Amino acid sequence: xxxxxxxxxxxxxxxxxxxxxxKPMLPLGKKPILEYVIKWxxxxxVKDIVLCVSYKHEKIKSYFKDGSKFGVSIEYAIxxxxxxxxxxxxxxxxxxxxxxxxxxxxxIFDFNLKxxxxxxxxxxxxxxxxxxxxKFELKYGxxxxxxxxxxxxxxxxxxxxxxxxxxxxxxxxxxxSLIPKNKQYDMDTVIxxxxxxxxxxxxxxxxxxxxxxxxxxIYEETNRMYRKKNRRK
Numbered sequence: 001x002x003x004x005x006x007x008x009x010x011x012x013x014x015x016x017x018x019x020x021x022x023k024p025m026l027p028l029g030k031k032p033i034l035e036y037v038i039k040w041x042x043x044x045x046v047k048d049i050v051l052c053v054s055y056k057h058e059k060i061k062s063y064f065k066d067g068s069k070f071g072v073s074i075e076y077a078i079x080x081x082x083x084x085x086x087x088x089x090x091x092x093x094x095x096x097x098x099x100x101x102x103x104x105x106x107x108i109f110d111f112n113l114k115x116x117x118x119x120x121x122x123x124x125x126x127x128x129x130x131x132x133x134x135k136f137e138l139k140y141g142x143x144x145x146x147x148x149x150x151x152x153x154x155x156x157x158x159x160x161x162x163x164x165x166x167x168x169x170x171x172x173x174x175x176x177s178l179i180p181k182n183k184q185y186d187m188d189t190v191i192x193x194x195x196x197x198x199x200x201x202x203x204x205x206x207x208x209x210x211x212x213x214x215x216x217x218i219y220e221e222t223n224r225m226y227r228k229k230n231r232r233k
Contacts, residue, residue, distance in 0.1 A: 134162050
């Protein structure tokens, strides 16, 4: 089995950090984000990796090379321009011919990927998505009313639960036939297309959270956390 890591985005929300480095190469403590992703994938028994790269991909290739230094085998799917998540995945098509894992290269995970893969195979899914039960408190009081404006209830700062996408998938190769070549194409568009075709899309709900390095604030907070960890060692 192979894992495809999407690592080709521009990282505009992390400027100026991404002016000289692609987002997956930004350091968390002493190591780049992408090294933590690869380490987690290897820990879960997958050692053949395809890196889908674009922006400043030379930085990634010069660091990871063929992957042997990290105990994995790495191939590179290179695009001349960023193609969004699914568009980037399409560039890996020639490297994949069986069930495979796909993850975003700017997120840190710590759940049991092995169990997710087993569930996908057992249920004969086309797609399995990793989800997290996200709880959040609304900072306002929620007021219920009737159509005539009469207030019927006041719920002060209620808590809501929603299952959110963690950015890790298990796919069958059929997924590639649903993605146009060399075009900006988002993953949610593909998944919605699959659902509309009544194909099987299953979920794996993780009890462990994840870190999406999506903006400067989150990156800086996460980097501080990892630097503190390094100092304690």
